[in-house]
Structures are given as structure tokens and as C-alpha cells.
Amino acid sequence: MKDNTHHNHKQGFAGDKTPSPAKLPLAKRLMRLALAALLVTGFIYLAPNLERLPGGVGETITVIRESGIDTGAWYYDDVEQCFEGMDFVRERRALDHR
Amino acid sequence: MAENGNNDNVVTETKVSMWKQMGTTEDWWAIWLAGLLFIIAVFSVFTWKPPVEQMPEYRATMNQEMEEAGFRTIAYTEAESQLNSIQARREGFTATVHGLTDRPKGWDTNPIRSVYMGEEEAAAKRAEAAPRLEAAEERLAEARAQAEAAEDAARAANFEDPALNAEARAAIGEWRQARSEHSSARSAANTQAYNLIPSLIVLGAIIMVFFSIGAKFMGINMRQFYTGFPIIFALAALAYVIANQATLSAVGLSYVMWALLLGLIISNTVGVPQFLKSAGQTEFFIKTGLVLLGASILFGQIALIGIPGIFVTWVVTPIVLVTTYWFGQNIIKVPSKELNITVSSDMCVSGVSAAIASAAASRAKKEELTLAIGMSMIFVAIMIFLLPLIANVTGMHPVWAGAWLGGTVDNTGSVVAAGELIGMEAMYVAATIKMIQNIMIGVIAFGVAAYWCLKVEPERACGIGEEPIKFTASGALYEIWYRFPKFILGFIGASIIFSIMQGAVTPDWGNAMVSDGILAWANRFRGWFFALAFVSIGLSINYRELKEPLRGGKPLILYVCGQGFNLLLTLFVAWLMFMVIFRDITDQLMAGA
Secondary structure (H helix, E strand, C coil), X not given: CXXXXXXXXXXXXXXXXCECHHHCCHHHHHHHHHHHHHHHHHHHHHHHHHHHCCCCHHXXXXXXXXXXXXXXXXXXXXXXXXXXXXXXXXXXXCCCCC | CCEEEEECCEEEEECCCHHHHHHHCHHHHHHHHHHHHHHHXXXXXXXXCCCHHHHHHHHHHHHHHXXXXXXXXXXXXXXXXXXXXXXXXXXXXXXXXXXXXXXXXXXXXXXXXXXXXXXXXXXXXXXXXXXXXXXXXXXXXXXXXXXXXXXXXXXXXXXXXXXXHHHHHHHHHHHHHHHHHHXXXXXXXXXXXXXXXXXXXXXXXXXXXXXXXXXXXXXXXXXXXXXXXXXXXXXXXXHHHHHCEHHHHXXXXXXXXXXXXXXXXXXXXXXXXXXXXXXXXHHHHHHHHHHHHHCCCCHHHHHHHCHHHHHHHHHHXXXXXXXXXXXXXXXXXXXXXXXXXXXXXXXXXXXXXXXXXXXXXXXXXXXXXXXXXXXHHHHHHHHHHHHHHHHHHHCCCHHHHHHHHHHHXXXXXXXXXXXXXXXXXXXXXXXXXXXXXXXXXXXXXXXXXXXXXXXXXXXXXXXXXXXXXXXXXXXXXXXXXXXXXXXXXXXXXXXXXXXXXXXXXXXXXXXXXXXXXXXXHHHHHHXXXXXXXXXXXXXXXXXXXXXXXXHHHHHHHHHHHHHHHHHHHHHHHHHHHHHHHCHHHHHHHXXXX
């Protein structure tokens, strides 16, 4: 992939010529980091409350969580149910196992 | 890879010999390193071999029982259990590495549980689970007795009485469910203390040394690499920890997104020191991961669900991909072709995996890949709820609904979750369709790379004053070979080799030794390599640089329009294939429902 950021970081500017974080005082940078960390931590801490969302959304999340499915898995061999699905299809279609 | 030099502001290229490329470029080192991993895995699996010689006996029992009864009997189930327990990844050195590459575990409220549980807490969990185990054992014994009685009755009638068969099938189904619950209760009652921190440290060191082999030959500053890599690995591990929070995992916010976010936070707050940039070898990590991914693309699985499955995946998907790309180029006029193809692939093929492969093949910018994946995850979270709701409210046939989900929802885990909300048959059909669609990634990546080489960037082959190459026999094939991203060949090569291997053996042997052996090993390492890659991407992006590709909202319009077309076309083709033309296959899949 192309990387067009390196040149800008070397100059200390972001794409729109405003100062990059590296040029700000250390205290300010650390404060931004702490704030971002706090936001992420807060989101994670509050995440279980997604299961209280109305309209059936919360219940759906609970059902998925209790099923143990890794919803974020993005390739089939990370998902156990894909192999179960293959067995299911083979069995129902009586495909030869030799 | 060509070296660029400047001569009076005109860029010229000096070709580097293929031998030098093989020793110094990341494309080739991705192939060498992935190949090394495969060789070690094959050696390990064949040295510490599971008892595969017992498999034919179990399979014979299963076939005999199925032939006699026409449904899964007790003997069938027990033989199946024994068969499935034969896995190369449980033996010897293979098991050691498989354990070492274990990711942080799931957790609910205490993130420490993802990497550590003390003996005291483990003992408390065992004690808490003991009554549940006792109840499960009683239930199992009762269910077994009922299943045996029902099966004996059906067997006494030579399995010719439909009513007795139905009773036996139901009783055995209850027993299988009780077995599953007993297994779960037994796991809880056997909870052991664990500490993943030492193994994560060892794993990080191993992966660092592994990549340093290639990094040395590629001319990367090794001191900076060794200094920065532990930090990147720690961030990757943290991404896994966050992603494994139970609710976040259920909503589909994968480690990829968290890895990106953690990198972005650092990059846009404290900034990224040079040693961290040297260690963040995005393309190297991604390409090595992609070659490993190629091994899991097994062409023999394409025909699993028959012609309707092939149509929904291998006919509809390319149509949607080409149409969406054309739409993006000619109607919406997305300024970046690379962003267009990355978003299109992500949306209509298989989400993150297709986005990575297309982005690497077309040499998209990191911000473009980030944008494509970010959009995909947001829409996937919506589709997990919306599509099953539509299917359930309209009373869609489970097989039709499953095919629709599998062909449209981007990520495999999300497909399975959405299918689960409809029913078992829908989930299994959806998972199988998505798996077949995953196999397309190899073809897509090759096609994108070839198209970019020949049509999009043909001027790269130019020397001063020369015309872009035309596709003629003389010299063109050499130019294509020279320009083609070599890691794609490793990606395709791994797929071909393992597809041939899988096709040359029985499915049972293939599952035990290849899928649950060599590929299980490759799969674990692959996940870590991609986590490292996405941390590295995050570290290299200033959030302001995400504004440019988002300009005018064109990628969003492209995604929405493309996904809308995908949903409608897949819905229609899935109906036509599964409900009209190949209704017999649908009936087969629903038999026993």
C-alpha cells in the first residue's frame, strides 16, 4: 500500500499544514492521550449497557453473546459454526465422505 | 522492485534483477517466511501425528448407522465424537505452538480475566459450576436412557415405522443437546487457573525474530525494529483484549478495528517516534498474513452446496463487484480507483479479508483501507439486526434467508450471528455460502493485481520517452511478471497447494491433519500478523488524512448503493436458485427439520 504520511510527519505537518502532534508540548500531547484513553475505557466499561437498548436490539445482542459466536471474526476458519455448517450440508446432501 | 532515481526532475526506473528482488523485497520475504511457517507446521503435524488410522473405522460406523436408520443414531453420534476428536493440533509440538499462539480470552466485566485467572478464582468457578455439572449428568443419563429406548423400538421395526423413527430422532436429538450441555458444564467445572502473560511475551519474541529475518535482508534498521516491535505487539495484544469483551464481541467490533484505533490514538496524540515507524512494517505484516490466508482458500469447497451456492457466490459477487466499481468510477466519480476497488471488494465479497487483499493488490493508501473497513463494520452491525428481522417478519424460507445473508453480510462471524437469529438451517447455509464466497478472495486479488498492472498503472513500465506497454506477446508477459505483486502469487500458490492436498485425501484425514493441524497453526499466526499490521496502519495515519478520501461522502454513497444492489440481486438470485430451479437441494437441506 502507498504511504503518503511519512513525508508529512517528517515535516511536522499534517495534510492540511496544521502542526502535527509531535510539535505540541509534551504535556498537551499526554493530556490528549489520557483523554482518548479515558474515552475508550469509558466506552468499554459502558458496553454491556448495549444489551439494554430497546426495540429488541438489546435482547438480540444478549442472544448473540450467549451463543458464543465470534461476530467480529472475518474469515471462515475463525468461526467454528462454518465447519459445523459444512458437516451439516454434507450430511443433508449425503455427499461422499469416502 | 524497481528503484527510483531523479535526473533533472524526471523520474527514471532502473530494473532490479529478479534474484535481487527475491532476497530484498517484502513481497518475496512474505512468501519465504510464510513458506517457512508452513514447512515447520507440516513437519510438526507429520512427526506428532494423531491416530488417523482409527478414522476409517469411525466413519464406517457412521455410514453404516446412517444407511440402516436414515438418521443419526446413538452409535453414529459416539463415532462422530471420536472422529472429530482426532486433530493434529492436539498432538506434541503442534499443540505447544497452538497453545502459545492463543489469543487473550473472552471476558465480561474484568479485563484481567482475558490474560490471567488465579487458582482461588478458578476454584470458586469450579465450585459454582459443580451443581450445574451434577444436574447436567443426571439430565444426560435420563436423556440417554430415553434415546436408547426410542432407538431400540425403531430398530426393532427395522427403521421402517415413520412414527417410531420420528420418536427416536427426537429423543436422540434431546440426548445430543444434553451431551452438549454436559460438555459445557464439565468445562466450567474443570476451570483451571491460567496466565497468558508469559506465553504472550514468548510469542511476541518469536514473531519479532521471525520477521527480523526478512527485515534484515530488506535493509530495515534493526535496532529501531527491535526497540519498536514489542510496543506494537503489546498494542496488538491489547486490541485482542478489548475485542474479546463479551458484548463488544457480540456486536462485531473486531480486533482489527481496535488495533486501528489504538494506533490512531497514539499517532494523533503523543505522536510516533522514528523507532516505532521502523517497527511498523504494515505491508510486510499484511503480505505475510495474506500468504497464510491463501492456504485456507480451498477450492474443493466451492461445490459444497451445489450449483445454487456457486451462482449466489461466484456469479452474483463478480457482477456486483464490477458493477459497483464501474458505478464508482463513472457515476459517483470516486477520485481514487484504489479506494473504489477496496470499498467495492469489502462490500460485495467478504468484508475485511477482501478489503485487505484488494488494497494490497491495488496498492491502496492505508487511509483508504482504514476507511473501507470502518464503513464495513458500521454497516455490518446494522445488517446483523436488520436482515434477520426482515427474514423473520416476512417468513422467508430458512435456506433462502441463509443464502441471502451469506451472500451479503460482510464478515463471516457476523453472517453466522445473523443466521443464528433465524434458525439452525439458515445459520449453516449462511456460513457455508460465506465460506464459498471467501474462496473468491484469491481470484479477486489476482484479478485486481493483473488489472492494475495492465490497465490502471501501465505507465509505470515506461522508461523516458516510451509508450505504455500494450498487451502483446513480445516482452509484455515479462513486464507483467516484473510488475506483478509477487506476494499474490504466494497467496494463490498456497491456495492451490493446499487445495490439491485437501482434494487428494479423504475429507476426514484432511480435516484432522490439514484443517485442524497445519491450517489451524497458520490461522493463529495470521491473526497476530494482521493485528500487528493494523496497529501499524493506525500509527501511520493522521486523522486529518482520513478527510481526503471521505470528501463529498462519495465512499459512503458508493458503499450504500453497492450494498443495496448486492442485497437486491442476491435476494433474487438466491430465491431463483434455492426456491425455484434447485428446490430439491433446498428440500435436502431441510430434511429432518
